[in-house]
Amino acid sequence: MGFSRYLLRRLGYAVIVLFVIMTFNFAIFRLMPGDATKMIIDPMFTPEAIAELKRQFGLDDPPLVQYFKYVGNLFKFDLGLSFSTRRPVVNELKERLPNTAVLFLASFTLTTIIGISVGVYTASKRGTFGDNFVTGAGLFAFAVPSFWIQLLLLMLFGYYIPILPIHGTMSAPPPDGFLLQFLDRIHHLILPAGSNVIVAFGSWALYTRNTMLEALGQDYIVTARAKGLPENTVLRHHALRSVLPPIVTLIFGALPGMVSGAVITETIFSWHGVGKYLMDAVMQQDYPAAQGAFYLIALAVVICNLAADIVYGIVDPRIRVGEGGAK
Amino acid sequence: MAILEVRDLKMYYKTLRGHVKAVDSVSFDIERGKALGIAGESGCGKTSMAVTVLRLLPSNGKIHGGSVKLDGIDIVKLDDEEFRKSVRWKKISMVFQGAMNALNPVHRVGDQIVEAILAHEDVPHQEAATRAEELLDMVGINPKRYKEYPHEFSGGMKQRVVIAMALACNPDVIIADEPTTALDVMVQSQVLKAMEDLRKRLDLSMMLITHDLSVIAQTCDNIAIMYAGKIVEYGNVIDVFDNPTHPYGMGLVKSFPNIKAERTRVRSLPGFPPNLLAPPKGCRFHPRCPLAGDICMEEEPELIEIGSNSHKVACHKVDMLERGVNIWEQ
Numbered sequence: 001m002g003f004s005r006y007l008l009r010r011l012g013y014a015v016i017v018l019f020v021i022m023t024f025n026f027a028i029f030r031l032m033p034g035d036a037t038k039m040i041i042d043p044m045f046t047p048e049a050i051a052e053l054k055r056q057f058g059l060d061d062p063p064l065v066q067y068f069k070y071v072g073n074l075f076k077f078d079l080g081l082s083f084s085t086r087r088p089v090v091n092e093l094k095e096r097l098p099n100t101a102v103l104f105l106a107s108f109t110l111t112t113i114i115g116i117s118v119g120v121y122t123a124s125k126r127g128t129f130g131d132n133f134v135t136g137a138g139l140f141a142f143a144v145p146s147f148w149i150q151l152l153l154l155m156l157f158g159y160y161i162p163i164l165p166i167h168g169t170m171s172a173p174p175p176d177g178f179l180l181q182f183l184d185r186i187h188h189l190i191l192p193a194g195s196n197v198i199v200a201f202g203s204w205a206l207y208t209r210n211t212m213l214e215a216l217g218q219d220y221i222v223t224a225r226a227k228g229l230p231e232n233t234v235l236r237h238h239a240l241r242s243v244l245p246p247i248v249t250l251i252f253g254a255l256p257g258m259v260s261g262a263v264i265t266e267t268i269f270s271w272h273g274v275g276k277y278l279m280d281a282v283m284q285q286d287y288p289a290a291q292g293a294f295y296l297i298a299l300a301v302v303i304c305n306l307a308a309d310i311v312y313g314i315v316d317p318r319i320r321v322g323e324g325g326a327k
Numbered sequence: 328m329a330i331l332e333v334r335d336l337k338m339y340y341k342t343l344r345g346h347v348k349a350v351d352s353v354s355f356d357i358e359r360g361k362a363l364g365i366a367g368e369s370g371c372g373k374t375s376m377a378v379t380v381l382r383l384l385p386s387n388g389k390i391h392g393g394s395v396k397l398d399g400i401d402i403v404k405l406d407d408e409e410f411r412k413s414v415r416w417k418k419i420s421m422v423f424q425g426a427m428n429a430l431n432p433v434h435r436v437g438d439q440i441v442e443a444i445l446a447h448e449d450v451p452h453q454e455a456a457t458r459a460e461e462l463l464d465m466v467g468i469n470p471k472r473y474k475e476y477p478h479e480f481s482g483g484m485k486q487r488v489v490i491a492m493a494l495a496c497n498p499d500v501i502i503a504d505e506p507t508t509a510l511d512v513m514v515q516s517q518v519l520k521a522m523e524d525l526r527k528r529l530d531l532s533m534m535l536i537t538h539d540l541s542v543i544a545q546t547c548d549n550i551a552i553m554y555a556g557k558i559v560e561y562g563n564v565i566d567v568f569d570n571p572t573h574p575y576g577m578g579l580v581k582s583f584p585n586i587k588a589e590r591t592r593v594r595s596l597p598g599f600p601p602n603l604l605a606p607p608k609g610c611r612f613h614p615r616c617p618l619a620g621d622i623c624m625e626e627e628p629e630l631i632e633i634g635s636n637s638h639k640v641a642c643h644k645v646d647m648l649e650r651g652v653n654i655w656e657q
Contacts, residue, residue: 218428
């Protein structure tokens with residue numbers, strides 16, 4: 001059938017993309033200026049010691065052999081040892097992945113809920129001060145660089161009104177008791193997740209507002225009003241319900257961007273996650289760590305893209321027909 | 328007593344260049360169990376009048392006076408929430424112009440009927456669903472199709488669903504705005520017949536808006552002809568069709584080909600409908616009227632009764648017209 005062929009094709013693309021990323025991932029860090037071995041090899045060592053260290057880290061092989069070893073290890077989830085901590089990169093990523101996932105899920109859920117609600121609200125109040133204000137503010141936040149807003153918020157709530165922690169995922173030492181620990185984590189989450197929402201809700205709100213306005217002009221909305229339904233029901237049950245499919249599609253389409261945006265957010269708020277790990281690794285020319293983090297993020301992006309393609313195919317039947325060759 | 332009494336109703340749209348007087352001092356009655364047809368060319372205010380009665384006005388439309396009495400109660404004065412709960416669909420329901428788009432594409436047709444019932448009556452969902460099935464059956468749709476979506480229905484069937492929906496709360500008055508315009512001729516007559524049967528059976532009053540005079544002739548008791556936001560001729564369907572008296576009404580009736588008469592060219596009225604932002608002074612029809620004299624350019628004619636049977640005409644030259652002058656023939 002059309003849809004399964006479409007799905008297979010998308011899966012094929014995903015595999016190719018992953019392979020290309022894998023290769024770039026290998027090459028890019030080796031093309032970077034500077035000599036990574038300086039991080040781990042003291043020039044005072046004897047030549048024998050240097051050779052031994054290079055052998056341990058697999059740096060004495062020709063590049064092509066290194067590449068094949070690297071690919072082979074990837075399939076075994078062996079990402080090598082970090083140059084700086086000498087621990088397996090896989091273990092370090094495992095520690096940090098939950099933090100990134102929490103930040104990502106919180107930002108994503110709040111952004112979509114707030115964005116869509118604001119869009120519905122502004123569409124129902126079209127032309128009023130509330131509409132203009134919210135739409136304008138959303139556009140502004142969307143247009144300026146995200147790190148700028150994040151730094152301003154950090155300054156505001158960390159320095160001028162110091163009510164929120166400025167870095168980390170929890171207090172050190174953590175408070176006693178599960179509930180207090182949980183609240184402590186939420187407390188640390190407010191700034192990074194909140195700033196992500198402020199930066200991103202505008203585009204959802206605008207998109208929802210525009211599709212809602214189009215839906216509100218339809219005849220079936222007049223029918224719903226004429227039936228004597230409360231305005232709230234008309235808005236949610238009739239207008240929003242009919243424009244939800246394209247919005248859901250768009251949300252999935254935006255997932256990859258949110259994943260990669262984590263690098264900036266985590267760096268600014270010193271969030272102990274994969275994005276910050278990548279940044280640090282790049283700064284320290286820690287090949288294995290950077291490769292691992294980079295690959296993990298790329299994997300997440302590819303998976304999100306695949307999910308977007310699948311959802312799109314489900315929501316819009318025309319895609320299936322076109323791709324399935326039923327012409 | 329009339330179930331619906333409209334007096335001096337005025338509804339204007341506010342635009343950047345002033346008020347568009349879409350409904351200007353309109354008065355008419357609809358008797359219980361009777362149907363009133365409202366005819367007129369595009370843009371004369373027919374649909375505006377329908378949405379004014381149900382208060383489904385766009386944000387720039389506003390009622391500027393007059394009263395709409397439903398069973399003796401002036402519904403113009405009710406506040407929005409009360410109007411929504413006690414009048415919309417419960418007392419006055421509507422069958423809409425676009426048969427294709429009047430149903431929400433993402434909800435099952437049965438649910439859309441149930442929703443109307445539950446908005447006004449405190450009954451269990453199951454009971455409302457049973458009633459929705461009965462309603463579908465009543466308009467000739469298999470109740471098994473309750474769970475289908477609008478795109479699975481043909482245009483004529485969608486319009487039947489809309490009619491079933493309009494009957495859901497046993498309203499007193501149904502406003503039908505061009506109910507058959509989007510349908511082909513065969514389906515048109517089926518839908519009209521279904522509506523007629525139901526109206527007779529349920530003793531419903533109806534306001535039927537159309538530019539198709541044959542639809543009015545077939546289904547209505549009375550007719551009101553609108554021109555530029557005003558009613559220019561009003562009366563029993565037979566009187567008005569046999570003896571149209573207002574120059575515009577006459578032109579409108581004459582412009583409709585008679586299949587039993589000799590073949591002639593269909594006459595159209597010269598000129599264009601007036602700009603409602605600045606309607607002509609005096610009688611609004613005078614720029615297109617062959618009889619127009621000085622008084623027509625100065626004074627607005629009243630709707631006055633001529634002959635018997637409450638046949639009313641708004642024209643200064645009514646004496647001349649009553650003598651049977653045929654003004655639209657060469």
